[in-house]
Amino acid sequence: MASQVTRSVKLDEIWPELEDGIYTIITDFNKGFPKQKWMQLYTHVYNYCAASQSRTTRGLTSKQQQQQQSQSSGASFVGEELYNRLNHFLKKHMKDLLKSTESKMDESLLNYYYTEWDRYTSSMKYTNNIFQYLNRHWVKREVEDGKKEVYEIFILSLVVWRDFLFTPLKARLTSSLLDIIENERNGYQINTQLVKGVINGYVNLGLNKEKPKETNLQVYKTSFEELFQTATENYYTNESLKFISENSIADYMKKVEIRLNEEVKRVQQYLHPSTEADLIARCEKVLIEKHVEVIWNEFQSLLENDKISDLTRMYSLLSRIPRGLDPLRATLEKHVQTVGLQAVSSLASSGAAIEPKTYIETLLKVFKKYNDLVTGAFRSDTGFVASLDKACRRFINENAVTQAAKSTSKSPELLARFTDFLLKKSSNNPEESEMEQLLGDVMTIFKYIEDKDVFQDFYSKMLAKRLIHGTSTSEDLEGTMIGKLKSTCGYEYTSKLQRMFTDISLSRDLLERFNSHIEQNGNGVTLGMDFSVMVLATGSWPLQPPNTNFSIPKELQVCEQLFQNFYQHQYSGRKLNWLHHLSKGELKTKYLPTSKKGYTLQCSTYQIGVLLQFNSYDTLSTEEIQESTQLIDSVLKVTLTSLTKSKILLADPPLEEDDISKSTSFSLNKQFKNKKNKIFINVPVLTQVKEEIDSIHKTVEEDRKLQIQAAIVRIMKTRKQLNHQNLLSEVIQQLQTRFNPKVNIIKKCIDMLIEKEYLQRVENQKDFYAYVA
Template sequence: MSRHSRTSEDRGPNRGGNNEHSYSGIKRKRDTQAEIENMSDNTHKRANFSAVTQNGLNRNLNILNLKPAATKKLVIKNLKSEPKLPDDYREQTWDKLKSAVLDIQKSKPNCYSLEELYQAVENMCNHKMANTLYNNLRLLTESHVRDNIEQFLAESMDRFLFLKKMNDTWQNHCHQMIMIRSIFLYLDRTYVLQTPHIHSIWEMGLELFRQYILQYTLVQTRIVDGLLMLIEKERQGDAVDRTLLKSLLRMLTDLQIYDQAFEQKFLVATERLYASEGQRLMQEMEIPEYLSHVDKRILEENERVLHYLDSGTKYQLIHNIEKQLLSEHVNNILQKGLDGLLEGNRLADLSLLYVLFGRVKNGHSELCVSFNAYIKKRGRTIVIDPEKDKEMVQELLDFKDTMDNVVANCFNKNEKFSNSLKEAFEYYINQRANKPAELIAKFVDSKLRAGNKEATEEELERLLDKIMVLFRFIHGKDVFEAFYKKDLAKRLLVGKSASVDAEKSMLSKLKQECGGGFTSKLEGMFKDMELSKDIVVAFKHYVGNSNNDLSSLEMTVHILTMGYWPTYTPMEVNIPENMVQLQEVFNKFYLSKHSGRKLQWQPTLGYCVLKARFKSGRKELVVSLFQSLVLLLFNLSDELTFDDIKTATNIEDGELKRTLQSLACGKARVLNKTPRGRDIEILDKFNFNNEFVNKLYRIKINQIQMKETTEEQKATEERVYQDRQYQIDAAIVRIMKMRKTLSHNLLISELYLQLKFPVKPADLKKRIESLIDRDYMERDKDNPNQYNYVA
């Protein structure tokens, strides 16, 4: 302790001791010299007063009273000589002080007043007896401390009683030293301050207590073992006397032996305890339960630091817990529990796992790696299994929402986890080439159809945003475009689009993500639909003004630019004469306004509204053109065979079977089939169902589609493949034109950088060979592994 700290104010015994005993009961004599100086500064306030000399005797001071106008002047007359002390003054005074100290140490009442004792100390100090007084006091204190400590050597008592008695001894010692210091305060503030290398009275008491605690190692060992025993009991859930723990640990701190006597043993015991506990509980507990236990242990140890341990112990203590309960088991915790927590969406447990792993070196990195591996494994099971194709996109969206929620709410929006999540999704969604892109396009189609009543416009918009997130991950974006364009064409032509705003919103999102080149054809389709509306209005006006008998039919035509729309296979069918005439009138009308163009009618995309009369009343049937051709035949005949219908309509067998199935075997059976059954056979017969009943006036009869139209799907995939070939050829020529000469490996590397879809090296090699055959490039004669551009 610095000498400066002893000059400030009377200090208490320690943080754990009782500070109630102070010097308030001692009315200390005023410091004579300071008092006289204060008096000389304030002579204008007083006429006369008494001063106290150093030997404690009262002397009268003569004050010169001057005239009011003159300055007052103080003259102090000192004694020419001090009185002589009795020969036995030192012995008598010390005996008096010794008696008082012994009474304090024995907790007996003192026959002398504190003021008298204080005055005796002051007198001895002023007569150069301070050194003897200090040494005598030290010897007396040392004897008392030694006797107090030695009593613990002989006693073999219960450890708790031992600790309690030691605490009482320590508290008594602190209380006694406060009282003793109160008496010897003048000695402490004069002699001790002026003499280097000696302790203050309070520090002397601490030093002596410390000396004998260290000297008698048995006492020290029993204190420390007893403290460790109490802490271990508390860790096991027993209630202990925390006040006793706090007091004794503060004693060790004040005696400056906390580190060497207690802390190291405590930390070793802690490490041993938690090492054993960690091994045992990892085998016995489930991971959520184990994490909760670890968190509880950390809180408990923090409370111990708060209540009775020294704050300097906290770092090493908590580090030991983290090492033994977490660091040593990071891999086991992740392997045993992370997948289950993520599968069960255990957000609270995941949050705790993230917090606890944040305490471990590289804990978050290890967690991130395992999180990434889980996403790849779980996502791959969704994508790879063909049986889950119908639910794939919805499962992917739900899975992405769940993982996003985990990162946001459990992993504190950690950027490392967000990036890992994106990388994992991009990895597994492309494990199955082209199929996810196709299914995402079909999923969008199902949500944008008019029959989709599941969501409001706002919900649909949010869903489209989520779909765009999946779209960013897929590599085969051209596959998505091909299927999306095919489905968009059907929605626009058949009028099945749920909302024009939703369609344009999706188009805008695609344009923002992939650029104008990606959506140029899709935008062209919308332009064609807008132009077709104007053309139809003009055509109706044209028909109304012409002298023909076609006003009973109403026709709507969509003029499609061939480059924008999917390629449809032309199909020649037999159309009723009045419909053919109307087509010819439209041809004449359109070509008169747009010379040089050629119109090609697509019956597969047409639909009609037929008026039908049943026994129950009139109905309107909304049907495809093929369905219309079949139904119109029954105006001329009551019963027809499959061959009769085929001959009359010229519809291809597969398409005709699906058409008849929709009319005779679906929900709205406007035809009867003989024999009954769901499948259409060549020998089947059909007749008009006059008994047909439906509560609706306008009834839509959907055409039966092939299971995901296998032929159409293959055709779409083939178009994608052809488009990719053109893109590969263009990229090769572009690179060779710029480089002139390039090795095979460098050319392949450049192609991987430029192409935006997945491609195999074998496919690239085929395209290179094709370009060589077509003389766009050639092999170097001296180096067959190098290519030259042919200008």
């Protein structure tokens, strides 16, 4: 039989030295520990665990040796005793530390706890290395066998600290932490590093039983965070009630903003990041949600006094809580509508005629003020944007001016006239650099206009005049405006406007060809004057035929006839209709005494027809002028009135309130004087302007009926059958981008389409229509 004798290392022989070394490390770790001493302790642990693997086997068979090794498991037995000795030592050390805390309170307790925790955890990492051999063999085997109460030495040290020091102390520790945090909230300086160190200890003690090397937040949550959140809620409940009773809402909101920022900073400084969401939510509930009605009630006052910084702060705070902003949006809508109506009402109450420029600038002033508020203080919040849009749409379309005119179409009319003011040549035109912004302002108001078809009709007629008379500020700006309208309303809205520009270009080419033709093939015929003409397509231009006959003066007949012949030769089958009521020209005066300067008169063709009669006669009666010009009474009256008011003609007897009779005689004013050499006398009188406006509105109403009928046919052609209410809804939905169709007009259009046999009523079904193919 083989035999081996090995001396076993007894625990009682090495433990006193191990215990003394561990105690020195734990209590005087900051003074350092000799490396040679560390190696000696490590060797003791190694020799004890390793020596236990060899046993005396004399007198045993091989089978008995294997059985003994299997039963004793060698190091398992000795490792367990060493592990238990260390565990007992650490528990005793905890009792000593706990006894030392009995006389300590508040910050002194926290200081002592943090100092010992820092020393203990640092020293136990060092100690863990001394017991590394035990960790690798016995501890590892025990853990693998499913023994959950066995840990690596460092983890064991944390478990012992948690169970035998932290648990008895945690109520006092947490209370001290909450007191020191409350002191900080009350404005005192505190040692944030101390608080952070103690709280980190809470986090590190959250050991996972399933995976001891991992930590969770259970200890932190249950022993500190829950109590901290409750204390926070109580603190701010009391503070907010007291502060809001003694200060203004504006000051209270500043206080809340400061407090919320402080709590975020508090988390960053010494709390666990997971605390922030719940902490801020609780603060928001206590500081904002519980006082939300008082804050809501202050909103109107802040709006009226333009307290932008306070409004910004209110939005920021109320956006944190559910539905906190809803009442503010409703209040803003009502306030903006009221301010807009009051602004327009003040304008209308002056009694003077409403100037388009003043009216649009008044609307824009209100819009820009509150748009700046919405985009700035309210961060372009979609709800506030919608409230602003609703309010603007209401006061722009229905206000004192539209009520006085008894028409919601007044705003689009004035907007079109303002646009005409911008785009027409004038000494009052803004700088070109400003024009882009001003056209953008036009589109801002246009966005809120409900009757966009009214704007379209006025705009197209005014554009036609600018193009015909060459009074546009710039073709580039005209193109820019049309581009803006196209991007807002689509191609169909601006198609005719764009074709008008095409016609102008084609007319220029045609006029050049005509002039070349006269030079080359005139056979000595000359025009005798500067002559230009525009040929415009009837379908593209909003031009009405003249409402009067007109006998063109013989001085102009040659030019007109030459162009008529040239055009018909170029385009056989086309018919030219001369629009003399839109034509104009210039006359030079030669009848004034030689000592007086001559003038150039810019006149309408009708005015030219009247004035040229005085080349042959010194005095003419109304009846004689009418006979020679063939103008109807109303047009002749307007023409003669404009010439007498500009003092070109003298009336006998003098006119009173435009009272022109058949016998009134007219003669040239040979004493005429004017500071200007070139005089524009083709100024339409108010009656003309009113008639033109009324005509446009009438045209719009007729066009609307046609559009409503077209929409009804489109819908019914698709649906085949539809009840009355659904048909109304779909027609309104289709047309509301251009105008708001009135229900009574839709009903009339339905009846008209039934009469025209586009629709029919469905038998035995009330208010049900069918499409007739």
